[in-house]
Amino acid sequence: MPSDRALGRYRRWYERLLRLYPRPFRQRFAEPMAQTFNDLARERRGANRDLVGFVAWAFVDATAGIIRENLTQMQTTAILRWVLITAAVLAVPALAMVFNVGVPDPGSGTDGVNWGPMDFAMIGVLVLGSGLLYEYAATRSRSVAHRAAAGIAVAAGLFLVWINLAVGMMDVEPGNLMYVVVLLVALVGTAIGRFEPREASTAMFAAAGAHAVVAVLALVGGLGPILPADAFFVAAWVASALLFRRTGVEPSLST
Amino acid sequence: MKQAERESQGKVKMGPGTLYGSIGRMLDAGLIRESDTRPDPDLDDERRIYYAITGAGRRALEVELERYREVVAVAADKKLARNAFADAV
Numbered sequence: 001m002p003s004d005r006a007l008g009r010y011r012r013w014y015e016r017l018l019r020l021y022p023r024p025f026r027q028r029f030a031e032p033m034a035q036t037f038n039d040l041a042r043e044r045r046g047a048n049r050d051l052v053g054f055v056a057w058a059f060v061d062a063t064a065g066i067i068r069e070n071l072t073q074m075q076t077t078a079i080l081r082w083v084l085i086t087a088a089v090l091a092v093p094a095l096a097m098v099f100n101v102g103v104p105d106p107g108s109g110t111d112g113v114n115w116g117p118m119d120f121a122m123i124g125v126l127v128l129g130s131g132l133l134y135e136y137a138a139t140r141s142r143s144v145a146h147r148a149a150a151g152i153a154v155a156a157g158l159f160l161v162w163i164n165l166a167v168g169m170m171d172v173e174p175g176n177l178m179y180v181v182v183l184l185v186a187l188v189g190t191a192i193g194r195f196e197p198r199e200a201s202t203a204m205f206a207a208a209g210a211h212a213v214v215a216v217l218a219l220v221g222g223l224g225p226i227l228p229a230d231a232f233f234v235a236a237w238v239a240s241a242l243l244f245r246r247t248g249v250e251p252s253l254s255t
Numbered sequence: 256m257k258q259a260e261r262e263s264q265g266k267v268k269m270g271p272g273t274l275y276g277s278i279g280r281m282l283d284a285g286l287i288r289e290s291d292t293r294p295d296p297d298l299d300d301e302r303r304i305y306y307a308i309t310g311a312g313r314r315a316l317e318v319e320l321e322r323y324r325e326v327v328a329v330a331a332d333k334k335l336a337r338n339a340f341a342d343a344v
Contacts, residue, residue: 025279028279029275029278029279032271032275032302032304033271033272033275035302036256036271036274036275037271040256040271057270058270058271058272061269061270061271061272061273062270062271062272063272064272064273065272065273065275065276066272068276069276069279
């Protein structure tokens with residue numbers, strides 16, 4: 001039977017997850033939600049029913065609620081704006097394929113731009129997801145520095161994924177998977193801190209450090225990294241970190 | 256949550272996220288309100304918050320149930336799914 005310590009751990013994780021709800025919702029319901037989760041978990045433990053499955057289901061349920069409440073919180077115009085931007089971005093390769101524009105690439109056996117449905121879907125999800133992530137981060141503060149920091153961080157993540165999907169930043173393919181660690185450090189770090197300035201600054205410095213380590217490992221391992229590109233991304237993470245730190249020092253303008 | 260699961264014979268399972276999201280939307284729409292009425296102290300828990308349906312909520316519920324009833328009546332009339340309407344309307 002899971003111990004009180006395990007129950008306490010699950011509750012703490014659940015309470016951390018609840019911090020991703022928008023502030024107004026969190027202020028109203030976070031405490032009763034955590035209490036309800038705790039009560040249900042205790043009941044299941046007392047009845048010797050599966051607790052891990054319940055915890056996983058409760059986390060998925062909360063994650064769905066977080067996405068729904070944050071999308072509701074976002075201005076409809078902001079969501080529409082990013083849908084249009086995504087459509088505009090996808091229109092470029094679409095039109096290039098229609099009008100046969102692009103430099104033929106003998107190495108790939110294609111006649112220039114040649115995107116399949118999965119390519120459009122993947123890039124569409126990336127651009128729209130990045131845009132909505134930026135909107136979520138931007139609502140944390142009215143500070144220009146904060147929005148710039150969030151924009152740089154999201155753009156760096158987007159381009160890092162895009163470049164690696166398209167061509168890869170290393171000559172040896174599996175090496176590019178190391179950049180997943182950099183993205184996880186950035187995403188998890190900012191998620192835990194809910195894009196609050198101090199925590200986000202720490203997360204961005206950590207992402208810069210992780211990226212530098214990846215580049216060094218790739219160099220030492222002969223994976224053929226493109227060092228100027230890595231330097232660019234490290235600079236972007238650091239710039240974002242410094243801007244977040246500046247926001248943390250300014251008088252709070254949080255919403 | 257447990258009552259919803261029990262009364263739907265396990266078909267409706269909602270977690271705290273779904274439940275409180277729904278409560279929030281119903282409060283914002285004025286369909287329910289917080290209630291000061293507490294049940295028998297033996298059944299009560301001071302941590303609990305009680306909600307009551309409002310007049311607007313009751314009217315919205317009646318309209319919605321009437322809509323469902325009309326949809327089911329049309330489907331039964333057209334015999335769209337014979338087995339589903341054996342006891343309907």
